[in-house]
Amino acid sequence: MTLPTSFTLTLTCEDRPGIVAAVTTELAAIGANIAESNQFWDRSPNRFFMRIAFTAPVDTTTDSVARNLKSVVDRFGMQFEISDNARMPRIVIMVSRFDHAMLHLLYQIRVGWLKAEVVAIVSNHDDSAAVAQREGIAYHHWPVTKDTKAEQEERLLQLVRDKQADLVVLARYMQVLSDNLSTRLYGKVINIHHSFLPSFKGAKPYHQAFERGVKLIGATSHYVTPDLDEGPIIEQETERVTHAMTAEDFLATGRDIESRVLARAVKMHLERRVMLNGRKTIVFS
Known part of the structure; x- marks a missing residue:
C-alpha cells in the first residue's frame, strides 16, 4: 500500500474572518486530510498564525500545494511556507x-x-x-x-x-x-x-x-x-x-x-x- 505524502503548512497574515475556512477548503480540494491544526490570534498587532499538518495524494508536491493556495494567499496577503515531511532536515x-x-x-x-x-x-x-x-x-x-x-x-x-x-x-x-x-x-x-x-x-x-x-x-x-x-x-x-x-x-x-x-x-x-x-x-x- 502506497502511503500518502505528508506536509506541514505554516502561515501568518493580518487577522480577519474566513482565513481558516478558505485554507481548509483549498486543501480539501486537492484531497488533503488534516492531521493536526493549530492557530493563534495575537490581538495587539492583529496578527494571525496557523500551522496545519496534513496528508495528500502521493503525486502531490509542495509546488502543487502552493499553486492551489495562491488565490487564498493573495486574498489575505499571507506569508507562508510548505514543507514536505519526507525530507530529513x-x-x-x-x-x-x-x-x-x-x-x-x-x-x-x-x-x-x-x-x-x-x-x-x-x-x-x-x-x-x-x-x-x-x-x-x-x-x-x-x-x-x-x-x-x-x-x-x-x-x-x-x-x-x-x-x-x-x-x-x-x-x-x-x-x-x-x-x-x-x-x-x-x-x-x-x-x-x-x-x-x-x-x-x-x-x-x-x-x-x-x-x-x-x-x-x-x-x-x-x-x-x-x-x-x-x-x-x-x-x-x-x-x-x-x-x-x-x-x-x-x-x-x-x-x-x-x-x-x-x-x-x-x-x-x-x-x-x-x-x-x-x-x-x-x-x-
Missing part, C-alpha cells in the same frame, strides 16, 4: 569544549526522537573530533581569533550553503556571532543559554547563582540575533536547588537542563512548530 552543530548538549542531540537523533541529519560539526577546539569520527560526521576545527573571525564566519556561511543546512545549532558554542552573520542567518540559528534569562552576566553563571543562594536555576533556548542573548525565546526550563547543594551540583543540574531545553527547541523548530512574531515566538505544542 539537515543541521550543523557548533560546539566548543562543553559537549553535553551536543551529545544529547546526537543521542536523540540516534534513537529517532529527533528526526534530523547532522551534516557537520564545527568547533573552535578539537575536543569533539573523536565524537564526530565515531558518529561518521564531518568535523571542522576552525579556531577563532579577532583576526580570523570574519573569515571563519564566511566559511560557516559557505558550509551552510554547500550542505543545504536548514538550521545551525549552537550547542554551547562559546563564541559570539557577529551582527552580520546573525542577520544573514536570522531565524536559522538556535542557541542554548546557560541561564534562565534574564540572568547573571559574565563567567561562571552557576557559581554566581550559588553564591547568591538562588532557589531556581534554568536554561533558555532562543534564536540568535544581533542583540546578544536577547533573541526570540523558544523554550525554557527551571529546576529547584537548595542551600545543601554544592556549586558542582548546580553545574551538573544546569547541564542536564541545557541539554533537554536545546533538544526540545530544535525539535519544535524542525517540526515547524515555532513561528517568529517580532521579538517573540509563537510555539504550537
